Amino acid sequence: MPTARARRRPRGLNARRADKYDLYQRSVQQPEADVSLLRRLYRARAGRPPRDLREDFCGTALLACEWVRRIPNGRAWGIDLDPEPLEWGRERNLGALPPAKQQRVHLLRADVRSARTPPVDITVAFNFSYFLFKTRPELLAYFKKARTSLRRGGLFAIDVYGGADAQRRQTETRELEGFDYEWDQDLFDPITHDVTNHIHFDFPDGSRMRRAFSYEWRLWSLPELQELLREAGFRDVAVYWENTDTKTNEGNGVFTRREHAPDDPAWIAYVAGIR
Numbered sequence: 001m002p003t004a005r006a007r008r009r010p011r012g013l014n015a016r017r018a019d020k021y022d023l024y025q026r027s028v029q030q031p032e033a034d035v036s037l038l039r040r041l042y043r044a045r046a047g048r049p050p051r052d053l054r055e056d057f058c059g060t061a062l063l064a065c066e067w068v069r070r071i072p073n074g075r076a077w078g079i080d081l082d083p084e085p086l087e088w089g090r091e092r093n094l095g096a097l098p099p100a101k102q103q104r105v106h107l108l109r110a111d112v113r114s115a116r117t118p119p120v121d122i123t124v125a126f127n128f129s130y131f132l133f134k135t136r137p138e139l140l141a142y143f144k145k146a147r148t149s150l151r152r153g154g155l156f157a158i159d160v161y162g163g164a165d166a167q168r169r170q171t172e173t174r175e176l177e178g179f180d181y182e183w184d185q186d187l188f189d190p191i192t193h194d195v196t197n198h199i200h201f202d203f204p205d206g207s208r209m210r211r212a213f214s215y216e217w218r219l220w221s222l223p224e225l226q227e228l229l230r231e232a233g234f235r236d237v238a239v240y241w242e243n244t245d246t247k248t249n250e251g252n253g254v255f256t257r258r259e260h261a262p263d264d265p266a267w268i269a270y271v272a273g274i275r
């Protein structure tokens with residue numbers, strides 16, 4: 001029989017016990033880096049620090065909560081259609097903030113194309129969520145809507161991934177504390193650029209959380225996105241490309257505005273436009 005001490009020992013994660021939103025946040029999201037990047041981009045363009053953020057497709061609103069935690073007097077609006085991640089985020093992310101800061105985060109269950117929020121300094125659509133708009137008219141309509149969510153001089157930022165490796169079926173596994181994260185590019189259609197991607201999680205006991213998250217997207221290109229942002233009325237549309245660490249030859253997490261970039265088989269970049 002196990003002793004009381006042994007019973008209290010934290011048990012390892014497995015597919016049955018693990019929480020998919022917790023695993024997602026730990027594998028995919030880096031809200032500290034996102035807040036630093038957004039603050040730097042906004043300051044460089046607007047000449048003053050930002051205060052208000054709108055996080056479209058917010059899921060668990062991890063970024064909105066980090067924003068309010070870090071930005072003095074910062075306020076944030078998080079918008080998602082799905083009540084489940086919103087509720088999770090309300091309990092776990094919002095609930096972890098001091099009460100005065102909790103009041104400055106507003107979570108809305110709504111479609112990003114129709115949600116009404118007060119004008120903000122920055123609107124973001126991160127982790128490629130806008131890839132779910134698969135046609136030009138749909139994406140253009142969303143970009144126009146994102147533009148009207150901003151104050152004059154406000155910044156809209158999106159992230160993009162690409163490169164030759166993005167255009168083929170492959171899986172990529174990363175070992176994290178207590179579990180493995182697997183990114184599964186299940187489909188790439190060269191004619192339509194339709195992609196189907198899944199996230200699976202594997203555990204030390206051999207159990208697997210298969211297709212914890214699945215995405216049916218269009219893999220948009222940087223030229224298409226810049227054109228659509230300009231067409232939506234944004235001015236000064238810019239691409240931010242990751243700098244390379246000269247010792248390791250790997251990306252160093254610092255993104256700077258660039259007009260051209262060298263060929264790279266797997267890249268992530270940011271694109272931002274000003275209202």
Ligand SMILES: C[S@@+](CC[C@H](N)C(=O)[O-])C[C@H]1O[C@@H](n2cnc3c(N)ncnc32)[C@H](O)[C@@H]1O
Nearest residue numbers: 057058059079080081082110111112126127129
């Ligand atoms: C890839 S997750 C992004 C989560 C988080 N923002 C991140 O950076 O990791 C996409 C989210 O978009 C939400 N979503 C999909 N279509 C939407 C729409 N039209 N309006 C609002 N949310 C939507 C989904 O419910 C899902 O939570």
